[in-house]
Structures are given as structure tokens and as C-alpha cells.
Amino acid sequence: MTILSVLHQVFADKACFLCGEQSDYPVCPGCASSFRTCEPGWSDRRLTAGPASGFSAYWYEGTMRQAILQMKVQGEYQLAGQLADMLANLARSLLLGDRPIFVPVPRFGVRQQGDPRHFPQVACGTLSASCNGDSGIGLLLKTRRTPLQTKLSDTRRLKNVDGAFELSPGAPGKLHDRTVIIVDDVLTTGATICAATGVILQARPHQCLYLTLARSRATIASGL
Numbered sequence: 001m002t003i004l005s006v007l008h009q010v011f012a013d014k015a016c017f018l019c020g021e022q023s024d025y026p027v028c029p030g031c032a033s034s035f036r037t038c039e040p041g042w043s044d045r046r047l048t049a050g051p052a053s054g055f056s057a058y059w060y061e062g063t064m065r066q067a068i069l070q071m072k073v074q075g076e077y078q079l080a081g082q083l084a085d086m087l088a089n090l091a092r093s094l095l096l097g098d099r100p101i102f103v104p105v106p107r108f109g110v111r112q113q114g115d116p117r118h119f120p121q122v123a124c125g126t127l128s129a130s131c132n133g134d135s136g137i138g139l140l141l142k143t144r145r146t147p148l149q150t151k152l153s154d155t156r157r158l159k160n161v162d163g164a165f166e167l168s169p170g171a172p173g174k175l176h177d178r179t180v181i182i183v184d185d186v187l188t189t190g191a192t193i194c195a196a197t198g199v200i201l202q203a204r205p206h207q208c209l210y211l212t213l214a215r216s217r218a219t220i221a222s223g224l
């Protein structure tokens with residue numbers, strides 16, 4: 001290893017993932033301040049997939065979109081902690097009810113807890129600690145239903161995969177009568193949130209809301 005490559009590595013560890021400028025954080029303060037926040041407070045919204053109540057912190061555009069793509073597509077999961085902190089900072093201003101329980105939208109087929117590469121899990125850990133709530137990691141599972149897939153149209157197929165959620169065996173008792181907050185990275189059509197909400201409601205919670213780091217402008221039904 002040459003001196004130059006060592007220097008590069010040291011510099012790369014301290015460079016902003018978005019602009020490359022020197023930074024002690026994965027996203028430098030300059031880039032972080034360019035994230036555009038959505039409207040404050042909870043909102044009831046008609047999403048393409050159906051009605052849902054919740055809160056999204058930032059618009060999924062510009063530097064925020066870049067950050068999320070770096071995290072999800074390029075696998076730069078170091079970003080997850082900082083972005084989770086930013087989401088938690090904005091979520092603290094919300095009325096969250098009496099000791100909410102934060103449930104991450106799970107990864108397909110993954111049941112283990114504490115995955116630092118999965119933003120919803122990281123965020124649920126941060127949110128439950130900083131918003132006086134409980135972590136509901138592992139209560140909602142995503143499962144494959146392959147036998148039916150081949151017989152479905154493209155649209156139905158997509159929906160089927162998106163909707164492949166179920167409660168873990170211990171979940172109903174833990175979610176019943178609670179304020180449940182489903183946590184995800186990006187809200188687009190709302191198909192995932194609506195599918196997850198439908199499953200959570202089986203546990204008869206007090207209420208079920210969503211909380212996402214970002215929200216797309218284009219895919220939300222307009223005028224409502």
C-alpha cells in the first residue's frame with residue numbers, strides 16, 4: 001500500500017458522500033442543510049395506493065435523493081445513522097401519543113434484528129430511544145408468496161410482492177391498543193405503507209401511522 005493510497009483512504013473516510021468535501025459526518029453540514037423539508041406535522045393523505053396518515057421529513061429530490069440512492073443502491077450504509085438522527089430530530093416535534101411503538105418496514109425474508117445496513121431498522125432504534133417509545137423491530141415480517149406469482153399480471157405481481165407482510169407470532173399482543181408507527185425510507189405510491197398498515201391493523205392497535213425519511217412529489221395523488 002503506497003503512502004498515497006493510505007492518504008486517500010484517510011481522506012475518503014472523512015469526505016462527504018455527496019460533495020466529496022472534507023467532513024466529519026457522512027453528509028457534510030452544507031449538503032445536509034440543502035435537504036428540503038416537507039410540511040410539518042401529521043397529515044392525512046390520499047396516496048395512490050389508498051388513504052394513510054403519517055409524516056415524511058424531506059422531499060425525495062436533489063441531495064436527499066442522492067443520499068438515499070447512495071445508501072440503498074451503492075450500499076453506503078454509514079449514511080443510515082446520520083439520516084436516522086435527522087428524521088428523529090424532526091419527529092420529536094410531532095405529537096406521538098403515549099409511548100408509541102416504531103415498526104420498521106422489513107426486508108424481504110430477513111428476520112434478524114439490528115441490521116445496521118437497513119435504514120428502517122436503524123431509524124426505529126433511534127426513534128424509540130429519542131422519542132420515548134418502543135422498538136418494534138421483528139414484529140412485522142415480509143414473506144414471499146411465490147406459488148401465486150406466475151399466474152398474476154405484472155401489476156398484480158408487483159402488488160403481491162409489495163403486500164407480502166405478516167405479523168410475527170408475538171406481535172398481536174405487543175401492538176394491541178398501542179400507537180404504532182411504521183417506519184420506512186421513501187414514501188412513493190404508498191403501496192408498501194398501505195400493505196403494512198393493513199397487517200398491523202389485524203392486531204387492533206390504538207392507531208397506526210407512518211413515518212418516512214422522504215416522500216416523492218410525483219407519485220402522490222394530487223389535490224388531496
Ligand SMILES: [Zn+2]
Pocket residue numbers: 016017018019020021027028029030031032
Ligand atoms: Zn457535502
